[in-house]
Amino acid sequence: MKKTSLFLFLISSFAGMAQADFEKKLQTKLILAEDGSTINIEAGTYFLTKSLSLEGKKNITLRGKGIDKTVLSFKNQVQGAEGIKIANCENIILEDFTSQDSKGDLIKTMQVKGMTFRRLKAEWLGKPKASNGSYAFYPVLCEQVMIDSCIAIGASDAGIYVGQSKHIVVKNCTAFQNVAGIEIENSLYAEVFNNSAIGNTGGILVFDLPGLIQKKGGFVKVHHNIVKDNNLSNFAPKGNIVGNVPKGTGMMVLATSHVDIYENQILNHATLGVGVISYFMTGLKNKDKEYDPYPTDIQIHNNTFERKDARVPMEGRFGQMYRIKLKFGTQVPHIIFDGILDETKVGKDGKYLPEFAICVRENNGQSSAIIDAEHDFKNIISGSDALNCNPESIKSIQF
């Protein structure tokens, strides 16, 4: 008996030492890695106490043995604002592992040219809550970003967030129980397809915000995604832009231009299927003179919309707007446009010139409304064809 407990004691203390040793060895490998090398992590659950960082390297692969086989848990983290941080690198591949429960963001990559996330899971365990970290996958100021077959769960801001980046592909990913499932912000040339965004507050967001280094996003294609049941109560800390997203949002385009949304399944959203809004709708002041607050050249076509008849939930600014101002009752249009136009792009008929139009056609279950937000919602135009346009003006965005 005594020997057994001694044995158990030895094993547990060695296990603790082995964990600490693993962390130090792995971090040392990342620091000393020669360009072009691959670092493998065996199957197992590893509890890390500090941020893992990779800095200033080229052509490095960090590879586990598979999602939920190799697990990096940051539950016991005592240092660092993110689980994994990669900065100032070229051609980095992260693949085949799970990361969990960091105090801040899970995987942040900054200023990386050629950043691939492949077959990764990044999650906060337990029920979605405001104390979860902000972003699960967080490339910012990167170029050539590939996020493929990744899973993001429980982020208190966005599960997959691409910020101020260029040339981006997000495909085959799953995002659920985040505030925003997938968010493309101030980013250029992004293609988001074959993803599932289910059970978040908002499914897929395409935003342009003022005051940033990369001023202008746009040229974004969103297609063949399943966007469903994004009716989770918004649990983002206020002050963050996604805190404004009402629960029950399928997709939202905020101030971004040249966005093509097609052949998506956009199903069962309590508030809106797709919203196209200007920055004015946030109620925030803009002091950035170079910033363009208007979304223009937005195409929404060949999608399928479904929704059960029900009143919009009375939650947040948008919920109040719907219930007090818009008063759609139980039959709420799938697509709304705030109707606030950039006057420099308007033709003689008072509508956007064709190249700037907000264009909605040929969707299954199509219904839309221009809500005239500029004039206190006085002249709401709703109906299936409220945002109809000449089919010839639908041109696929090229990049």
Place this chain on the structure above:
Amino acid sequence: MQRIHLIFGLWWVTGILMSLTDFSHKELNYPEKLSEFGFFEGHMKDQIPAGDVVPYALNSPLFSDYAYKLRFIRLPKGLKTAYNPDSVLQFPVGTAIVKTFYYKNDERNEKKGRQLMETRVLLHEAKGWVALPYIWNKEQTEATLEVAGGTQVVAWRDQEGNKKSLEYFVPNMNQCKGCHEKSGKMTPIGPSARQLNGDFDYHSNSKENQLSHWKNLGLIENLPENTSEIPKIPAFNDPKASLDLRARGYLDINCAHCHNPSGPARSSGLFLTWANTHKSSYGFFKAPIAAGRGSGNLAFDIVPGKSHESILAYRMNSADLGIMMPELGRKLIHKEGVALINAWIQSMETH
């Protein structure tokens, strides 16, 4: 049977430990021991600079969990830096900047000794700056290079005689760059003219302005004859200096190394540099970008007259990894720094 288990268990655990490749710092081609640089003479722990090594101090230093710091610089023989009023001085290749972090055993009584924690060496090589963390041994006879950083418990008594203790973190080499970065390249943070423009006690209580001293040693050129032209950051706790200058100086050294247009926090659009006069990018009524939990349910970085509504003050007053700023280099809240920033924001006119 159980003994077999025990042996088997030990074999298994050792197997795991051995299977991870062991690295030697020799691969890095940097001295493994701090003493090899020859920065100090006499006993290492006394930190007495060798003849070509110059001690210096900053007017308003970065807060690092109440650690004290000793700073030294060694320029290559015959070479010098050139004065500029705005940014960190440009030092020639071959320069070494040395910073030792320590705690006084009793802040009320210097005679009770001190504990040296780590010495960071910034070397300017032809390919750029490199940062090397050396961790002191318990005997305080030597410090050893640890690229992955480390952890050490330290205990002391503060100015009020309260017992304090802390699990002190030495950052790893990559994390050094988390702060010491400009446009992707490693760079020093502290030694700008505005930080060095103050007196230092060199020998037997003979205080001298540091920049004048450097000029006399031939370490700096183009220094203005009229020293009043040289900008100066006041100590953050200097009651004689203006609140505005103290606060902006504090934000400059504690935040602006990341929060500048080419620093690691450039993605936030918040620039807390000494020279930034643009109100919005300095935080006034600026909405956060990707602050997440750091926003604390508040709308703006700085709301004049309302420190409790300002994200800047909220994040300084937190020790939660997902909220606190700076995000590295501290575990404790700098109460005096928070009080300064609160007072500064409160002093502004409400809009």
